[in-house]
Amino acid sequence: MHTSYQLLIDGVWRDGSDGTKVPVINPATEEAFAEVSWGTTEDASLALDAAQKAMTSEWAEWSPTRRGRFLFSVAATVRRNIVELSALFCQEHGKPPHQAAGELEDAARYLEYFGGWADKLTGMTIDLGRGQLDYVLREPLGVTVHIAPWNYPLDIFCRSVAPALAAGNTCVVKPAEEISLVTLALARLFQEEGLPAGVLNIIPGPGAVLGKYLTEDPRVRGIVFTGSVETGRKVLEAAARNITPVISMELGGKAPSLVFVNDATELDGPAGGAAGAIAWNAGQSCGQRSRWYVRRDLYEPFIERVVERIRSLKVGPATEAGVSLGPLVSKKQYDKVMSYIQIGMDEGARLVAGGGRPEGLGDKGYFVAPTVFADCNNSMRIVREEIFGPVITVIPADGLDEALALANDNAFGLSSEIWTSDITTAHTVASRLDVGHVTINGSAAFGFEVPFGGVKHSGLGREGGPEAILAYTRLKNVWVNLK
Numbered sequence: 001m002h003t004s005y006q007l008l009i010d011g012v013w014r015d016g017s018d019g020t021k022v023p024v025i026n027p028a029t030e031e032a033f034a035e036v037s038w039g040t041t042e043d044a045s046l047a048l049d050a051a052q053k054a055m056t057s058e059w060a061e062w063s064p065t066r067r068g069r070f071l072f073s074v075a076a077t078v079r080r081n082i083v084e085l086s087a088l089f090c091q092e093h094g095k096p097p098h099q100a101a102g103e104l105e106d107a108a109r110y111l112e113y114f115g116g117w118a119d120k121l122t123g124m125t126i127d128l129g130r131g132q133l134d135y136v137l138r139e140p141l142g143v144t145v146h147i148a149p150w151n152y153p154l155d156i157f158c159r160s161v162a163p164a165l166a167a168g169n170t171c172v173v174k175p176a177e178e179i180s181l182v183t184l185a186l187a188r189l190f191q192e193e194g195l196p197a198g199v200l201n202i203i204p205g206p207g208a209v210l211g212k213y214l215t216e217d218p219r220v221r222g223i224v225f226t227g228s229v230e231t232g233r234k235v236l237e238a239a240a241r242n243i244t245p246v247i248s249m250e251l252g253g254k255a256p257s258l259v260f261v262n263d264a265t266e267l268d269g270p271a272g273g274a275a276g277a278i279a280w281n282a283g284q285s286c287g288q289r290s291r292w293y294v295r296r297d298l299y300e301p302f303i304e305r306v307v308e309r310i311r312s313l314k315v316g317p318a319t320e321a322g323v324s325l326g327p328l329v330s331k332k333q334y335d336k337v338m339s340y341i342q343i344g345m346d347e348g349a350r351l352v353a354g355g356g357r358p359e360g361l362g363d364k365g366y367f368v369a370p371t372v373f374a375d376c377n378n379s380m381r382i383v384r385e386e387i388f389g390p391v392i393t394v395i396p397a398d399g400l401d402e403a404l405a406l407a408n409d410n411a412f413g414l415s416s417e418i419w420t421s422d423i424t425t426a427h428t429v430a431s432r433l434d435v436g437h438v439t440i441n442g443s444a445a446f447g448f449e450v451p452f453g454g455v456k457h458s459g460l461g462r463e464g465g466p467e468a469i470l471a472y473t474r475l476k477n478v479w480v481n482l483k
């Protein structure tokens with residue numbers, strides 16, 4: 001049975017002003033299982049009005065402590081509803097259940113982390129001498145616009161909405177075209193927990209129309225964007241019109257992983273990491289380790305070990321037990337990844353695993369087999385560009401200096417990784433990688449307490465950690481003549 005989802009504007013669930021409803025496709029079956037109303041620019045304008053009005057109504061009376069407690073209570077509700085939310089998430093996105101539940105837990109953690117910050121934001125006083133008082137107020141920015149992608153919709157929703165609300169802002173969120181039901185379902189929990197009308201508004205719809213409108217509007221005092229570099233540029237241009245602060249932009253990556261372990265007996269860790277990079281979210285991650293630079297003498301053993309590992313990865317629909325990777329999120333993403341696989345073969349890379357649809361899954365569903373390309377080099381498009389699928393490239397390197405130079409030779413600079421048992425090598429590499437995020441001997445620490453974000457084309461600003469919440473505030477200096 002189809003279920004219909006609506007927009008949230010000023011605390012009211014409603015259809016879009018022109019009545020457009022779009023089918024929501026399960027990427028594992030290619031069948032519609034629900035429909036969602038899309039908003040128009042008229043709806044976006046109503047949402048901005050509501051968010052602006054909310055800045056000076058009941059919400060403004062909420063103390064920081066109350067805002068923090070509210071976020072804790074939403075986190076608890078997310079956990080109480082994790083089974084239903086995960087089921088919807090799997091259906092809409094295709095993620096296996098353990099990954100859907102993991103992302104919901106992450107969402108809850110963002111709510112708790114930033115909820116904890118709500119009553120810890122402070123201003124300061126500045127001593128200018130006798131007869132003068134100078135103090136600095138830390139205030140919310142005002143109406144913030146959040147443009148979200150489809151790959152980690154709940155994680156990304158909470159990592160920006162939680163600090164925005166903790167700091168006293170109001171929000172208008174535009175989810176990605178591909179994934180909006182889980183965001184709307186989560187927003188319902190915020191409403192049920194008693195968020196005043198207009199503080200959180202959700203408008204699904206086309207980015208080219210709604211995203212453009214929202215980022216160009218003068219009522220907006222902060223923009224958060226996660227998506228592609230190309231759209232990121234448009235958002236920056238739109239923000240420039242009204243000098244709207246861009247709080248953060250996370251524009252993806254092409255993360256290198258350097259394998260410089262001592263010998264072949266230490267290859268299990270990195271080979272497992274490579275298999276994980278393929279499987280987790282079916283490779284649709286900004287931090288995916290997609291370029292593997294391996295010590296030349298360990299290059300072939302590493303490839304063998306990775307191929308062995310990925311044989312045990314089960315591809316299939318989220319409804320099947322033991323699935324490691326589900327389908328890609330949409331036909332658009334499936335076509336993109338398939339076209340890169342063809343590009344890799346045309347460029348002369350050696351296909352050592354995968355390379356198309358997995359066997360035994362029929363012709364329905366956007367499934368791509370775990371794919372490994374060896375004998376790659378930095379001039380290939382599959383090494384330079386973001387594929388965003390279950391595909392990795394492996395490249396031999398003659399020594400650490402060469403591996404570092406190759407790793408830094410990319411337009412992106414988000415995440416990276418080094419595998420080594422030598423402590424000096426580990427920290428030397430960490431200091432020389434031109435990125436915002438380095439992990440040593442494994443992949444973790446992408447959120448909550450730590451700053452996550454990139455350099456170069458990977459974007460600006462940081463998600464997670466104290467700096468993230470400060471970016472949702474502005475300073476006002478007040479001087480008093482006491483004479």
Ligand code: TXE
Pocket residue numbers: 147148149150151174175176177205206207208209210211212215226227228229231232234235250251252253285286333336386387388
């Ligand atoms: O991205 P878009 P798409 C990368 C990944 C992927 C590629 C394309 O490589 O294959 O981008 O994905 C909204 N003004 N990433 O097409 O277009 C849009 O509606 C304002 C990496 O999904 O950037 C959606 O809500 N907003 C990334 C959001 O922007 C606009 C995650 C992202 O869509 C807009 C996703 C406009 N003019 C994709 N046009 C990451 N950093 O992890 C569209 N949008």
